[in-house]
Amino acid sequence: MKFKKLFILVFLFSFLFLLPCCHATSYPGEPTLVHKISTAEDLKKIGTEWPLNDAYDLESDIIIDSDTWTCIGNFDTPFVGMFEGAGYSIIFEGDISFVQTSDLENEFDGYGFFGNTGGAAKIWNLTLVFNGNIANSQNNNVGTLVGVMNNGTEVNFNPSYILNCSVKGNGSAIYGKNNVGGFVGTVFDGAIDSSSSDIIVFANEQNAGGFIGYIDTGNISNCSAIGASQSNNSQNKFIGGLNENNSYTDYNNSYNVVNYPEYPQTEEIVCYEYNLRPLVFALILLIVIIIIGAVWYFKNRKT
Incomplete structure (x- = not known):
């Protein structure tokens, strides 16, 4: 017995x-604090009063009537947090110029609503509306949502990604120098899914794309671009919906669709380790x- x-x-x-x-493990760098955003003043606190690695939830449509917008994040200190748009819109009422916070301009500084995003950045369910032109004709890496998207030093299972976001130009145009995109200016690495851009794109020199100005490597899935792209450089061959100059990125059809593993669409972003x-x-x-x-x-x- x-x-x-x-x-x-x-x-x-x-x-x-x-x-x-x-077992479930939170992504490295997961924010510990969630900030509620309901005004333009709240948005301006990101990266100034509030850290670039926290989580932010949009709680209403926000109208920005200023003629300049200070980009959230730069090359030295990119945005590496989470931004939940919750289906709301950020509306730029008139002509706008994106400005950077860094004292010395870096060639990899980005110009957009988010200037630079790093490896832990997650942005989803957000719409940007432009009722005027974006005037950054002397700057490189110019995009509407993000200037430069990069994975940085993050591990592979925790990529930077943008999900279910859109840009509406209402006949407006975005102007830049090199690497100008209707959605993201430059993508060094990362993933974008179920997103779209409808804005006219002009590059003074090279690389104008209706969706992405220049892409090095990444995963682009179920995305589309509507709007003309133009470059003043007659020798520039990289003009179109997506820049297809790199063998590390595949585009399957006219909407630039490729397959990549689906990412969670909930606020709790979890990775499973075995x-x-x-x-x-x-x-x-x-x-x-x-x-x-x-x-x-x-x-x-x-x-």
């Missing part, structure tokens, strides 16, 4: 090793217990 009880206890104990085999060692150990232990139990059973059966 004692052996039988010991057998049952060891059998149940073996299942404890199965628990760590699959560790097989406890599972293997538990299975071996279970087999040993079964063998011992079988030996004990047949031994007692004979007696």
Whole structure:
């Protein structure tokens, strides 16, 4: 009887090793504080009074009537937090110029609502509306939503991504120098899904794209661009919906659709890590217990 009880206890104990085999882990750099955004003044606090790695939830449509907008994030200090648009719109009422906060202009500074985004940045369910032109004709890496999108040093399972966002130009145009996009100016790495842009794009020199001005590598899925693209450089061959100059990025059709693993669309962004060692150990232990139990059973059966 004692052996039988010991057998049952060891059998149940073996299942404890199965628990760590699959567990949910928050993404590195996940924000610890969520800020509610309902006014233009709230937006201006991102990167000044509020950190660039926190989470932000838009709670209403916001109208911006200024003629300049200070980009959220730059090359040295990119936005690496989360921005939930919740289906609301940020509306720029007139002509606008994006300005950067860095004292010394960096060639990789971006110009857009978000200047530069880093590896942990997540932006979704947001609409930008432009009722005037975007005047950044002397700047590189100019986009409406993001100037420069980059994964930075983040690990592969935690990419920078934009999901379900749109840009509406209402006949307006965006002007830049090089790498000018109707959605993102330059993509060095990252993923964009289910997003669209409808704005006219002009580049004074090279790389004008209705959706992305220049892309190095990334995953673009279910996205579309409507609006003419034009460059003043007659030698420029990179004009169109997406810049197709890099073999690391594939485009399947006229809407520039490629497949990539779906990302969660909820506020809780979770990654699942799998560790097989406890599972293997538990299975071996279970087999040993079964063998011992079988030996004990047949031994007692004979007696």
